[in-house]
Amino acid sequence: MRHLIAGNWKMNGLRAPALALAAALRNAGPIEGCDLLACPPATVLALLADALAGSHVMVGGQDCHAAPAGPHTGDVSASMLRDAGATAVIVGHSERRQDHGETDRAVRAKAHAAQAAGLLPIVCVGETEQERLDGRADIVVGSQLLGSVPEGFIGAVAYEPVWAIGTGRTPADTEVADMHAAIRQVLLDHLGPDGAAVRILYGGSVKAANVASLLALPEVGGALVGGASLMAADFIAIARAASTLSPPAASALSKDGAGA
Numbered sequence: 001m002r003h004l005i006a007g008n009w010k011m012n013g014l015r016a017p018a019l020a021l022a023a024a025l026r027n028a029g030p031i032e033g034c035d036l037l038a039c040p041p042a043t044v045l046a047l048l049a050d051a052l053a054g055s056h057v058m059v060g061g062q063d064c065h066a067a068p069a070g071p072h073t074g075d076v077s078a079s080m081l082r083d084a085g086a087t088a089v090i091v092g093h094s095e096r097r098q099d100h101g102e103t104d105r106a107v108r109a110k111a112h113a114a115q116a117a118g119l120l121p122i123v124c125v126g127e128t129e130q131e132r133l134d135g136r137a138d139i140v141v142g143s144q145l146l147g148s149v150p151e152g153f154i155g156a157v158a159y160e161p162v163w164a165i166g167t168g169r170t171p172a173d174t175e176v177a178d179m180h181a182a183i184r185q186v187l188l189d190h191l192g193p194d195g196a197a198v199r200i201l202y203g204g205s206v207k208a209a210n211v212a213s214l215l216a217l218p219e220v221g222g223a224l225v226g227g228a229s230l231m232a233a234d235f236i237a238i239a240r241a242a243s244t245l246s247p248p249a250a251s252a253l254s255k256d257g258a259g260a
């Protein structure tokens, strides 16, 4: 499995800077051993997909509605993202769980819809700082996984400790390794042998300086990058650092659609 390095732009990206960032990513050329994904706001997704067409960089959404169409003002469906040029979508990011009250059940429905539309769902899970301090991180993340990952899942999971997002803090290597091993076990129990093919990304304050040591840990199949994905030089440096490592075995993400 090649490493997947996914950039979550969050609510950042007007057209001109988005195009400038896309041009820089395109000009960096293919980066060996890595699948690169940029997840801009929905308003510039089609623009970015056009700008990156034929390049090594894929484009994804940051959320989708569970329904294919209908009376859901302000929402975007998975098939709309696909139509705009996306090949993947993040679902259940902790900011959506917090800001929009998204439950595991809602995330699961979104992941299912994304997969049905031909997108790679990237399901986010992660504990709060208090939950970790209380010794409940494994239980919380295990329960999020069971609730958010649909049967027949073909996608990726991003382990993002809430307290590590945008804070400059990361868990100790052993904590990341332990959690990724626990996530793999839950996926195997939940999905059977298919659980082995799910790429498990780490997210939370990933930078060029720490990505290599994070990706060298067992069961870390890539990174979900927030702040550092907004600067082309930083995102490219992260991808280059990732490409120096030999990735774990299995399939690549296809630019034409889902693939774990």
Ligand code: PEP
Binding pocket: 008, 160, 164, 165, 166, 167, 168, 203, 204, 205, 206, 224, 225, 226, 227, 228
């Ligand atoms: C994120 O929000 O998905 C994230 C990982 O953010 P940051 O890299 O800025 O911590």
